[in-house]
Amino acid sequence: MSAVASPSVSPAARLARQIAFIAECDKLKEIFRQTLNSQSKRAENDAEHSWHLCLCVIVLAEHANFPHLDVLHVLKMLIVHDLVEIDAGDTFAYDTAAMAHQHEREALAAERIFGLLPEDQAREFRGLWDEFEEKQTPEAKFATACDRFQPMLLNCLGQGGGWAKHGITHDRVVARNSQIALGSEALWQHAQKLIQELVDSGHLPSK
Amino acid sequence: MSAVASPSVSPAARLARQIAFIAECDKLKEIFRQTLNSQSKRAENDAEHSWHLCLCVIVLAEHANFPHLDVLHVLKMLIVHDLVEIDAGDTFAYDTAAMAHQHEREALAAERIFGLLPEDQAREFRGLWDEFEEKQTPEAKFATACDRFQPMLLNCLGQGGGWAKHGITHDRVVARNSQIALGSEALWQHAQKLIQELVDSGHLPSK
Numbered sequence: 489m490s491a492v493a494s495p496s497v498s499p500a501a502r503l504a505r506q507i508a509f510i511a512e513c514d515k516l517k518e519i520f521r522q523t524l525n526s527q528s529k530r531a532e533n534d535a536e537h538s539w540h541l542c543l544c545v546i547v548l549a550e551h552a553n554f555p556h557l558d559v560l561h562v563l564k565m566l567i568v569h570d571l572v573e574i575d576a577g578d579t580f581a582y583d584t585a586a587m588a589h590q591h592e593r594e595a596l597a598a599e600r601i602f603g604l605l606p607e608d609q610a611r612e613f614r615g616l617w618d619e620f621e622e623k624q625t626p627e628a629k630f631a632t633a634c635d636r637f638q639p640m641l642l643n644c645l646g647q648g649g650g651w652a653k654h655g656i657t658h659d660r661v662v663a664r665n666s667q668i669a670l671g672s673e674a675l676w677q678h679a680q681k682l683i684q685e686l687v688d689s690g691h692l693p694s695k
Numbered sequence: 696m697s698a699v700a701s702p703s704v705s706p707a708a709r710l711a712r713q714i715a716f717i718a719e720c721d722k723l724k725e726i727f728r729q730t731l732n733s734q735s736k737r738a739e740n741d742a743e744h745s746w747h748l749c750l751c752v753i754v755l756a757e758h759a760n761f762p763h764l765d766v767l768h769v770l771k772m773l774i775v776h777d778l779v780e781i782d783a784g785d786t787f788a789y790d791t792a793a794m795a796h797q798h799e800r801e802a803l804a805a806e807r808i809f810g811l812l813p814e815d816q817a818r819e820f821r822g823l824w825d826e827f828e829e830k831q832t833p834e835a836k837f838a839t840a841c842d843r844f845q846p847m848l849l850n851c852l853g854q855g856g857g858w859a860k861h862g863i864t865h866d867r868v869v870a871r872n873s874q875i876a877l878g879s880e881a882l883w884q885h886a887q888k889l890i891q892e893l894v895d896s897g898h899l900p901s902k
Contacts, residue, residue, distance in 0.1 A: 500885070510750060513747070513750055518732070518735055539742045559767060568753075678714065
């Protein structure tokens with residue numbers, strides 16, 4: 489692979505800029521989510537979450553609705569999809585008030601954070617994030633399916649702990665997570681069984 | 696993509712097995728390393744570390760020594776490279792006594808953990824881990840370069856904090872991290888500058 493550097497930027501300066509970006513992104517480890525990890529029951533952070541999504545992709549890609557999924561592209565999207573939260577913070581998926589201005593806050597963050605990279609990479613990474621947000625391509629749909637499924641799985645493993653403290657009910661869980669079907673019908677079939685088990689065991693109220 | 700299931704395993708049973716593996720791997724978030732994150736100064740865990748390596752790969756792949764690097768393969772290797780530590784624990788890179796039996800302990804862990812997957816995937820993932828351990832292919836060499844560089848970067852950002860508490864000296868840091876050059880000469884050039892800055896500022900003793 490060859491670096492696409494502008495003539496005015498030396499290779500060493502380009503690399504220094506890339507490393508400054510990688511250092512800045514270390515902050516993602518301090519952005520905590522509402523989801524609880526299954527073992528310690530502490531809040532999951534965005535960096536762990538992003539890794540867990542990557543694992544979902546390489547294990548579950550065969551179940552995507554799309555026969556020619558570009559797995560590398562899905563992974564790239566998920567590696568960077570939450571970086572905007574370094575500035576914008578995590579928005580709880582069931583907090584409709586906070587979600588109203590979420591995209592606006594995150595777009596500002598995208599400008600700053602991806603802007604740390606050399607120009608060509610800044611454009612590429614911003615493009616990955618825009619594609620993820622727009623959810624139109626097969627890769628964005630499958631990435632979103634994983635991004636819905638993984639916290640749902642952790643909630644099911646933890647007897648709905650992450651949902652219970654916010655009073656989230658079955659209908660809202662289904663409404664949000666049915667988007668999994670757009671990326672993988674098979675995964676949504678399985679997810680519905682997990683959600684129903686939680687209802688049956690009394691850990692997720694119907695209304 | 697199509698599932699390579701044996702005729703005796705239903706697609707639903709195959710998916711259930713894959714999801715059980717993804718759930719088990721949640722434990723990686725509780726395996727703590729000696730490296731400290733740059734912001735909170737708490738110990739980094741293996742899941743965060745694995746994500747940060749993936750970020751390094753997609754940002755720095757152009758600096759690999761190899762013109763035709765398979766970036767997807769590098770990412771797959773790094774997503775799974777530390778899963779064995781769920782059973783075997785983290786071995787500090789400068790603890791030569793613990794490192795003596797490290798591979799043996801980790802190979803046992805690989806048997807159990809990758810063995811949770813359907814057989815074809817268990818073989819694929821075990822292959823990725825073996826390749827990473829053997830460090831012979833271009834992809835394994837570049838993955839290793841990132842796996843050396845990222846903790847080194849965090850140590851440099853944290854004034855050598857992760858090394859200082861174990862009395863690690865400059866010569867040992869150089870000996871271990873010079874392996875970066877096998878994956879990326881350019882990255883090793885930059886890394887040496889960062890290490891030298893740490894020596895010059897009095898945060899890394901020469902001997």
